[in-house]
Amino acid sequence: EKITPQAAFDTIEGTRRISWLDIESHDRNILQEVISLNRFHPLTLEDILIVESLPKFEVFDDYIFFSANMLTVDTNDLIAEEKISIVLKKNVLITFQEGLPGDVFDELRNKIKRSLGIIRANPVDYLFYQVLNAIVSSYSHIAEKLRFEIEELEDQILTDDNYEVMKEVIAIKRKVNLIRRHTIPLLDAVTSMKTEGAQFLRKANQAYLHDLQDQVKNILAFCNTSREMLRDIMDLHHTNQNNEMNRVMKTLTIVSAIFIPMTFIAGIYGMNFHTMPELDWKYGYFGVLGAMGVIGAIIFYILKRKQWL
Amino acid sequence: EKITPQAAFDTIEGTRRISWLDIESHDRNILQEVISLNRFHPLTLEDILIVESLPKFEVFDDYIFFSANMLTVDTNDLIAEEKISIVLKKNVLITFQEGLPGDVFDELRNKIKRSLGIIRANPVDYLFYQVLNAIVSSYSHIAEKLRFEIEELEDQILTDDNYEVMKEVIAIKRKVNLIRRHTIPLLDAVTSMKTEGAQFLRKANQAYLHDLQDQVKNILAFCNTSREMLRDIMDLHHTNQNNEMNRVMKTLTIVSAIFIPMTFIAGIYGMNFHTMPELDWKYGYFGVLGAMGVIGAIIFYILKRKQWL
Amino acid sequence: EKITPQAAFDTIEGTRRISWLDIESHDRNILQEVISLNRFHPLTLEDILIVESLPKFEVFDDYIFFSANMLTVDTNDLIAEEKISIVLKKNVLITFQEGLPGDVFDELRNKIKRSLGIIRANPVDYLFYQVLNAIVSSYSHIAEKLRFEIEELEDQILTDDNYEVMKEVIAIKRKVNLIRRHTIPLLDAVTSMKTEGAQFLRKANQAYLHDLQDQVKNILAFCNTSREMLRDIMDLHHTNQNNEMNRVMKTLTIVSAIFIPMTFIAGIYGMNFHTMPELDWKYGYFGVLGAMGVIGAIIFYILKRKQWL
Amino acid sequence: EKITPQAAFDTIEGTRRISWLDIESHDRNILQEVISLNRFHPLTLEDILIVESLPKFEVFDDYIFFSANMLTVDTNDLIAEEKISIVLKKNVLITFQEGLPGDVFDELRNKIKRSLGIIRANPVDYLFYQVLNAIVSSYSHIAEKLRFEIEELEDQILTDDNYEVMKEVIAIKRKVNLIRRHTIPLLDAVTSMKTEGAQFLRKANQAYLHDLQDQVKNILAFCNTSREMLRDIMDLHHTNQNNEMNRVMKTLTIVSAIFIPMTFIAGIYGMNFHTMPELDWKYGYFGVLGAMGVIGAIIFYILKRKQWL
Amino acid sequence: EKITPQAAFDTIEGTRRISWLDIESHDRNILQEVISLNRFHPLTLEDILIVESLPKFEVFDDYIFFSANMLTVDTNDLIAEEKISIVLKKNVLITFQEGLPGDVFDELRNKIKRSLGIIRANPVDYLFYQVLNAIVSSYSHIAEKLRFEIEELEDQILTDDNYEVMKEVIAIKRKVNLIRRHTIPLLDAVTSMKTEGAQFLRKANQAYLHDLQDQVKNILAFCNTSREMLRDIMDLHHTNQNNEMNRVMKTLTIVSAIFIPMTFIAGIYGMNFHTMPELDWKYGYFGVLGAMGVIGAIIFYILKRKQWL
Missing domain, CATH: 3.30.460.20 (CorA soluble domain-like)
Incomplete structure (x- = not known):
């Protein structure tokens, strides 16, 4: 109360x-x-x-x-x-x-x-x-x-x-x-x-x-x-x-660093010049594929050593 | 006053x-x-x-x-x-x-x-x-x-x-x-x-x-x-x-990671070598299209798992 | 003195x-x-x-x-x-x-x-x-x-x-x-x-x-x-x-996101396969140009909605 | 005790x-x-x-x-x-x-x-x-x-x-x-x-x-x-x-700055126009390769001077 | 002592x-x-x-x-x-x-x-x-x-x-x-x-x-x-x-913004469609080169106005 x-x-x-x-x-x-x-x-x-x-x-x-x-x-x-x-x-x-x-x-x-x-x-x-x-x-x-x-x-x-x-x-x-x-x-x-x-x-x-x-x-x-x-x-x-940004940028850089040079090579042999001796070589195509593979592997190895992978 | x-x-x-x-x-x-x-x-x-x-x-x-x-x-x-x-x-x-x-x-x-x-x-x-x-x-x-x-x-x-x-x-x-x-x-x-x-x-x-x-x-x-x-x-x-920067960079990386490798493949078959066996295969074109799709899908799946999408 | x-x-x-x-x-x-x-x-x-x-x-x-x-x-x-x-x-x-x-x-x-x-x-x-x-x-x-x-x-x-x-x-x-x-x-x-x-x-x-x-x-x-x-x-x-960096990165991402997929499509039809049915279609070229336009527009619209433009 | x-x-x-x-x-x-x-x-x-x-x-x-x-x-x-x-x-x-x-x-x-x-x-x-x-x-x-x-x-x-x-x-x-x-x-x-x-x-x-x-x-x-x-x-x-990010971005930029312009040039001569005088020149191909090399070298030199390499 | x-x-x-x-x-x-x-x-x-x-x-x-x-x-x-x-x-x-x-x-x-x-x-x-x-x-x-x-x-x-x-x-x-x-x-x-x-x-x-x-x-x-x-x-x-990062990113963006669209155009005319009217035009090639130049110049001017150059 x-x-x-x-x-x-x-x-x-x-x-x-x-x-x-x-x-x-x-x-x-x-x-x-x-x-x-x-x-x-x-x-x-x-x-x-x-x-x-x-x-x-x-x-x-x-x-x-x-x-x-x-x-x-x-x-x-x-x-x-x-x-x-x-x-x-x-x-x-x-x-x-x-x-x-x-x-x-x-x-x-x-x-x-x-x-x-x-x-x-x-x-x-x-x-x-x-x-x-x-x-x-x-x-x-x-x-x-x-x-x-x-x-x-x-x-x-x-x-x-x-x-x-x-x-x-x-x-x-x-x-x-x-x-x-x-x-x-x-x-x-x-x-x-x-x-x-x-x-x-x-x-x-x-x-x-x-x-x-x-x-x-x-x-x-x-x-x-x-x-x-x-x-x-x-x-x-x-x-x-920042760490995540670094990872994203590394991914982008890896993809670009490997494929852009190889794409450039493919671009060269896609040109339509009449006189391009390599095009007539019997193993030209496979040689270029091999060269691309080697270049990609080298870049891959460099990036690996930089510990980006 | x-x-x-x-x-x-x-x-x-x-x-x-x-x-x-x-x-x-x-x-x-x-x-x-x-x-x-x-x-x-x-x-x-x-x-x-x-x-x-x-x-x-x-x-x-x-x-x-x-x-x-x-x-x-x-x-x-x-x-x-x-x-x-x-x-x-x-x-x-x-x-x-x-x-x-x-x-x-x-x-x-x-x-x-x-x-x-x-x-x-x-x-x-x-x-x-x-x-x-x-x-x-x-x-x-x-x-x-x-x-x-x-x-x-x-x-x-x-x-x-x-x-x-x-x-x-x-x-x-x-x-x-x-x-x-x-x-x-x-x-x-x-x-x-x-x-x-x-x-x-x-x-x-x-x-x-x-x-x-x-x-x-x-x-x-x-x-x-x-x-x-x-x-x-x-x-x-x-x-x-920083968050926005991260989002922007991820978008760029996703687009690049998916399309750059596929563009490279297209570049390969755009080369003008006389001897390129795949070009003569009947289903070569569709095979390559399929391969590109698979590669794109795999990359997409990897990025998905990294939670960038 | x-x-x-x-x-x-x-x-x-x-x-x-x-x-x-x-x-x-x-x-x-x-x-x-x-x-x-x-x-x-x-x-x-x-x-x-x-x-x-x-x-x-x-x-x-x-x-x-x-x-x-x-x-x-x-x-x-x-x-x-x-x-x-x-x-x-x-x-x-x-x-x-x-x-x-x-x-x-x-x-x-x-x-x-x-x-x-x-x-x-x-x-x-x-x-x-x-x-x-x-x-x-x-x-x-x-x-x-x-x-x-x-x-x-x-x-x-x-x-x-x-x-x-x-x-x-x-x-x-x-x-x-x-x-x-x-x-x-x-x-x-x-x-x-x-x-x-x-x-x-x-x-x-x-x-x-x-x-x-x-x-x-x-x-x-x-x-x-x-x-x-x-x-x-x-x-x-x-x-x-940081703001300026964001603006720069957005510009790069916009350009890349719009043109990289379209370039990929152009790359596909630049391949030299003997059997590529689309190449023979009468309006194939214009169809692809149209498709590219549509894709570019869609990406543009998506980025617009994200307020990057 | x-x-x-x-x-x-x-x-x-x-x-x-x-x-x-x-x-x-x-x-x-x-x-x-x-x-x-x-x-x-x-x-x-x-x-x-x-x-x-x-x-x-x-x-x-x-x-x-x-x-x-x-x-x-x-x-x-x-x-x-x-x-x-x-x-x-x-x-x-x-x-x-x-x-x-x-x-x-x-x-x-x-x-x-x-x-x-x-x-x-x-x-x-x-x-x-x-x-x-x-x-x-x-x-x-x-x-x-x-x-x-x-x-x-x-x-x-x-x-x-x-x-x-x-x-x-x-x-x-x-x-x-x-x-x-x-x-x-x-x-x-x-x-x-x-x-x-x-x-x-x-x-x-x-x-x-x-x-x-x-x-x-x-x-x-x-x-x-x-x-x-x-x-x-x-x-x-x-x-x-930040330093690592800078290094990563520089790598990406170097690769892009060197190869993207050269790839563009290759793209030009990959076009299929009927009238492209350069294609018929005897040393057109080698001329273009040389031009690409010069352009790449110049860009490389500029980046070198900027101390990015 | x-x-x-x-x-x-x-x-x-x-x-x-x-x-x-x-x-x-x-x-x-x-x-x-x-x-x-x-x-x-x-x-x-x-x-x-x-x-x-x-x-x-x-x-x-x-x-x-x-x-x-x-x-x-x-x-x-x-x-x-x-x-x-x-x-x-x-x-x-x-x-x-x-x-x-x-x-x-x-x-x-x-x-x-x-x-x-x-x-x-x-x-x-x-x-x-x-x-x-x-x-x-x-x-x-x-x-x-x-x-x-x-x-x-x-x-x-x-x-x-x-x-x-x-x-x-x-x-x-x-x-x-x-x-x-x-x-x-x-x-x-x-x-x-x-x-x-x-x-x-x-x-x-x-x-x-x-x-x-x-x-x-x-x-x-x-x-x-x-x-x-x-x-x-x-x-x-x-x-x-941060300043250096900004400079690096601007360089990358400038190169990309100028060359990626032009490369796309080159890609278009590198396609192998049978019916591509522009390819038969007498001055098609030069027209496209001119168009590319104009586009590159416009982009260059835009970036210039943004004070990125």
């Missing part, structure tokens, strides 16, 4: 336990009410509502704000995004989702239910870390998938190259660029969390943040490496094209 | 309200008077008057100076620039425009009229942020437009490539370079605003500056990404050229 | 006004005397005398030293360099030139004469800034000139490409590299002036240094951009070469 | 000597016991168990944690990895290996046995440095091997180029990328050791850390250089391909 | 003058004795003995250690390296050479003998600077030589391009990479000397270090620029290859 923000915060007020409030809607009225109840900065409301945004971290007087897009691969092998905004107050964690079908925190909720001991016992900043971890993992997961695709593409281009490869390179490159575009500000955000967010994140949990930072750095490193790998694939494709 | 600077500042003096003075002229005399009345540094006058400049931020004893070029796309799809200079004093914001037709702050003025509550109630540094935001948005807007054009170009080159694509790549690249050239010092300016301008910008509004900084970073990231994308497009075009 | 260093410094001692001493000679004896009279560090003498050097800034106990090469475009469109060294003491500015014909500070001297009010009234560090400004402007001026040449080259390669373009690219690239090689240490120098030279440069004039720094940054940004633009021009030239 | 963690730590407790505990197993139960006995952070257990990880350094209240993958070249010339985790407490060094066959610290143990004087006399942080050194050396060793392979490949491509070179380039590039991926966080780790790990690493041993840092920097420098060298090799291969 | 380290240090102890001890041997026993006598860190011994190393700087309690390879060009135009290690104590400078024939400090010793006044009067850190200067100069010298070679290569490729150019590019590139590999840690070393070595290097001599740092930066800048220039040369070579 749905409850009003007022009711939700009343419930929270009444308890001394740490709380996680997950708002799965971008309805401006509801959000406005949440913002007002908590006296958040007006920019926070704007930041939650803008869907096409990059990861962002902001420290306010009595809360910190973080937003990023959760990435998932949809059924068409495309990357789908869902904006997640997180507000961390003293004892409350509020997450805002776009309200798309499918819940990105399912796994996390199960984890909470399973490991009541660890998560429930920890203060709210540990929960904050877990939510962040879920988001970053969604990036790592796609990066890993893309790395696999790139290596597969590389193997494929070494064995059987065709033009479609280029379309795949472009398609993967777009995805890598998408991830990279989000990861750079994400790294900024996590880094400034460590320094500026110190007030809200207990020192004991710094290890988790450090861990997150390493993960994000690795994703970024993947993006840079993969861009280079994709460039290599384009170069390899180019090399393959 | 036009009023003199003296009159304008007298009006401002008389009020305790925060004020925005928008000077839409680059008339040296008027500007000189404004500079003198406020005892600004002589460099400020020069900085306002130089039209071909890059974004700049400077802190003086009793005011801060910021200038940048507002970018708009004109009717010819070219980027038009208008220099905006901003001086922020304790209670007054003075903006200087070149005075070109069309007012770049129209939207902002409407916003002020509509949302009297928010902007009017805020001190002058909030207004400063709004003006900056209008400038940066003009960059974002063009960047977004260019991103769209680049992706369109990429799709186009994958389906139907022609030479005109290269001219478009060059045209877009020039625009990206223009934006990038302005964005790098703009980022510098916004960053040093956060540290050096602290005296004039209330801590409560730092969130807005942070927001601006993120926007500028994203524009810069776009520029870098787009340069790589344009390079990819050039590579793709190159790949397409 | 020439005066001895001793005499010059005696004159300076006697006055309380700020002074600018411009030494247009690299005569070691004279310089040695100047160095001794002022008790400068021995390295300073060496730094003044080395002509092939890069911009340099050094702080000593009672003076700061700066040197850079002034760049001008000579009549052969080549870049000429003249080493300028500057020593700024408490009340004296000493500049050292190589003593080449043409005086690089002419414009500045005129400015001083014209605007007695501003420059003369200001302390010696303002004069120092003006000299620096003259040097940096000489860089900006050439950078602007090169930017124009590059854009011109880019336009030219889009309309009418020829091989000479590559020679121009190389020539411009050398100039850009020259400027870049000087600009990087120049930026270092100006930056460390702001921090380390604080003792000699009044805070009130920091705005001028800031301005200089922006100018140098822009020159550097130009160098980086232009290197990329020149690479694009090389790529475009390469693309043009 | 195997001993339980409890027994091991009891032994350590009882002695005042520094101790090295090497756990060659990733059995979760054993590790869990070690973690509990020492009251390590839960993340440490996770970090030890994740095999596919990058180098990591973390400071906790009473210990520091470092993990990295040891690299060795296996019999198939592939790079094998074994995860090593190290925990440094006040007086105890605990290392965790995956427990693969072959012990990576053999050499180090021998060194300890041999040089009892140096290692045994030193506190535990010296031992920590020796373990780190063993890991970094495993990287250096492979980097050195790859550098050798790359230079060999470069020499090979200059003398005898073939397509297999590209496969080797790809294979080496993958290895370089693998090393690079590990080296970047390794450098981060060693750098933050110097600052954050100060509490556990005696100042007297800082020289060792500095030494390590230099080694890691050199490995990273190798990776960057080698990527450029591999790109050069690809470019060289491309250049070689 | 050779003296023992003990004797050498006794001599030094007895004097109050600053001393320079130059040890031209890598004999482990002698070095061990020097190390022991001065109570140096064991790593210092290792660092002196490793020949294949990169520049390194280390601060110890009572001395600083610096090592780098001196580069010289040998008679085969290859770069020869000699490891130089320097230890600077309060009053003694100890340098360690490999003991190769030829003494790298000859010039420096001459300088000392000549300019007794300057070097002898200065404390030991000035001597240290002079030794460093000798090493860095050996780098600058080679860099200057390579810059000259690269520009020569660039000129050469513009006038007369051949394949050997690529081998030279590779050879120079290897040298540049060698220098670059040493220069990067050298810059690190000199930079940390300025901050960490302050205790051993008098402030009055900081200007010399600053000077050194500038030199090293310039060498590094050269390396980066030259890598780009070498890439340009490779691109130019590639462009030249």
Whole structure:
């Protein structure tokens, strides 16, 4: 069932336990009410509502704000995004989702239910870390998938190259660029969390943040490496094209180099001059056929030695 | 109606309200008077008057100076620039425009009229942020437009490539370079605003500056990404050229490989030797025609297996 | 007329006004005397005398030293360099030139004469800034000139490409590299002036240094951009070469594809077999001519559809 | 024989000597016991168990944690990895290996046995440095091997180029990328050791850390250089391909340029016109043969001068 | 004559003058004795003995250690390296050479003998600077030589391009990479000397270090620029290859386009049909010859207009 923000915060007020409030809607009225109840900065409301945004971290007087897009691969092998905004107050964690079908925190909720001991016992900043971890993992997961695709593409281009490869390179490159575009500000955000967010994140949990930072750095490193790998694939494709061109040209040259001189000889004896002594020789014809054969064989042997055959 | 600077500042003096003075002229005399009345540094006058400049931020004893070029796309799809200079004093914001037709702050003025509550109630540094935001948005807007054009170009080159694509790549690249050239010092300016301008910008509004900084970073990231994308497009075009060359060469090779040997055979029996036994055979002609057909078919089959057909 | 260093410094001692001493000679004896009279560090003498050097800034106990090469475009469109060294003491500015014909500070001297009010009234560090400004402007001026040449080259390669373009690219690239090689240490120098030279440069004039720094940054940004633009021009030239190759190959293929099969047919009926029924047909000749025409037309039509014509 | 963690730590407790505990197993139960006995952070257990990880350094209240993958070249010339985790407490060094066959610290143990004087006399942080050194050396060793392979490949491509070179380039590039991926966080780790790990690493041993840092920097420098060298090799291969294409095309052009005009002449005199005066000339045939020879020789001479032969 | 380290240090102890001890041997026993006598860190011994190393700087309690390879060009135009290690104590400078024939400090010793006044009067850190200067100069010298070679290569490729150019590019590139590999840690070393070595290097001599740092930066800048220039040369070579290919293909196309159609016409009238009216015409032969001439001329004119001739 749905409850009003007022009711939700009343419930929270009444308890001394740490709380996680997950708002799965971008309805401006509801959000406005949440913002007002908590006296958040007006920019926070704007930041939650803008869907096409990059990861962002902001420290306010009595809360910190973080937003990023959760990435998932949809059924068409495309990357789908869902904006997640997180507000961390003293004892409350509020997450805002776009309200798309499918819940990105399912796994996390199960984890909470399973490991009541660890998560429930920890203060709210540990929960904050877990939510962040879920988001970053969604990036790592796609990066890993893309790395696999790139290596597969590389193997494929070494064995059987065709033009479609280029379309795949472009398609993967777009995805890598998408991830990279989000990861750079994400790294900024996590880094400034460590320094500026110190007030809200207990020192004991710094290890988790450090861990997150390493993960994000690795994703970024993947993006840079993969861009280079994709460039290599384009170069390899180019090399393959050149190789094929070389083979085609060699074939043409072989055919021409063997038959054009022989055709010329045939042309000579096809002339209609009245005085052509060879034509009267008894074995002229067979002699010429033999000469042609020898010339063709010599040319063939030369090309063979040049390793064109 | 036009009023003199003296009159304008007298009006401002008389009020305790925060004020925005928008000077839409680059008339040296008027500007000189404004500079003198406020005892600004002589460099400020020069900085306002130089039209071909890059974004700049400077802190003086009793005011801060910021200038940048507002970018708009004109009717010819070219980027038009208008220099905006901003001086922020304790209670007054003075903006200087070149005075070109069309007012770049129209939207902002409407916003002020509509949302009297928010902007009017805020001190002058909030207004400063709004003006900056209008400038940066003009960059974002063009960047977004260019991103769209680049992706369109990429799709186009994958389906139907022609030479005109290269001219478009060059045209877009020039625009990206223009934006990038302005964005790098703009980022510098916004960053040093956060540290050096602290005296004039209330801590409560730092969130807005942070927001601006993120926007500028994203524009810069776009520029870098787009340069790589344009390079990819050039590579793709190159790949397409090679593909077409390969197709042309294969066609030539196929035609040559099939007909040159057959023409050679025809040449042989076109020779005029007196003693050529085959010529007297009853079915010699048809036999040779058949042999030619078989040879042509074999070569055709070989090329087919090489997948050149 | 020439005066001895001793005499010059005696004159300076006697006055309380700020002074600018411009030494247009690299005569070691004279310089040695100047160095001794002022008790400068021995390295300073060496730094003044080395002509092939890069911009340099050094702080000593009672003076700061700066040197850079002034760049001008000579009549052969080549870049000429003249080493300028500057020593700024408490009340004296000493500049050292190589003593080449043409005086690089002419414009500045005129400015001083014209605007007695501003420059003369200001302390010696303002004069120092003006000299620096003259040097940096000489860089900006050439950078602007090169930017124009590059854009011109880019336009030219889009309309009418020829091989000479590559020679121009190389020539411009050398100039850009020259400027870049000087600009990087120049930026270092100006930056460390702001921090380390604080003792000699009044805070009130920091705005001028800031301005200089922006100018140098822009020159550097130009160098980086232009290197990329020149690479694009090389790529475009390469693309043009490929296009021309494609056109040439298509021409060859068209001629071959049309005439080789027809020539083969002519070859068949040029054979001398006794039994060739077609030869006796009344309209055999015209039939074959017609057949050739049809075949040629079909091939022509196929190539047309492939858009090779 | 195997001993339980409890027994091991009891032994350590009882002695005042520094101790090295090497756990060659990733059995979760054993590790869990070690973690509990020492009251390590839960993340440490996770970090030890994740095999596919990058180098990591973390400071906790009473210990520091470092993990990295040891690299060795296996019999198939592939790079094998074994995860090593190290925990440094006040007086105890605990290392965790995956427990693969072959012990990576053999050499180090021998060194300890041999040089009892140096290692045994030193506190535990010296031992920590020796373990780190063993890991970094495993990287250096492979980097050195790859550098050798790359230079060999470069020499090979200059003398005898073939397509297999590209496969080797790809294979080496993958290895370089693998090393690079590990080296970047390794450098981060060693750098933050110097600052954050100060509490556990005696100042007297800082020289060792500095030494390590230099080694890691050199490995990273190798990776960057080698990527450029591999790109050069690809470019060289491309250049070689073009050269071969040029040779092939020249051969084709020479054959065609010489024989096609001569064949045309033969074709002329093969025509069957009734009135062809040359046919009746006594030396017509020999004249034409001579003319063909002259034409062929002239064309040959022209091509010779163009240096195509 | 050779003296023992003990004797050498006794001599030094007895004097109050600053001393320079130059040890031209890598004999482990002698070095061990020097190390022991001065109570140096064991790593210092290792660092002196490793020949294949990169520049390194280390601060110890009572001395600083610096090592780098001196580069010289040998008679085969290859770069020869000699490891130089320097230890600077309060009053003694100890340098360690490999003991190769030829003494790298000859010039420096001459300088000392000549300019007794300057070097002898200065404390030991000035001597240290002079030794460093000798090493860095050996780098600058080679860099200057390579810059000259690269520009020569660039000129050469513009006038007369051949394949050997690529081998030279590779050879120079290897040298540049060698220098670059040493220069990067050298810059690190000199930079940390300025901050960490302050205790051993008098402030009055900081200007010399600053000077050194500038030199090293310039060498590094050269390396980066030259890598780009070498890439340009490779691109130019590639462009030249394409140009040659274009010329070859045009020649082939011209010959084919002119002669293939004419040969076809000759083929037509070489057919043996009984009814071929043209054959009986009196001027048929000359008419056809004329027609061929006209066709050839038209094609020639078309190709001329396409600027292929």
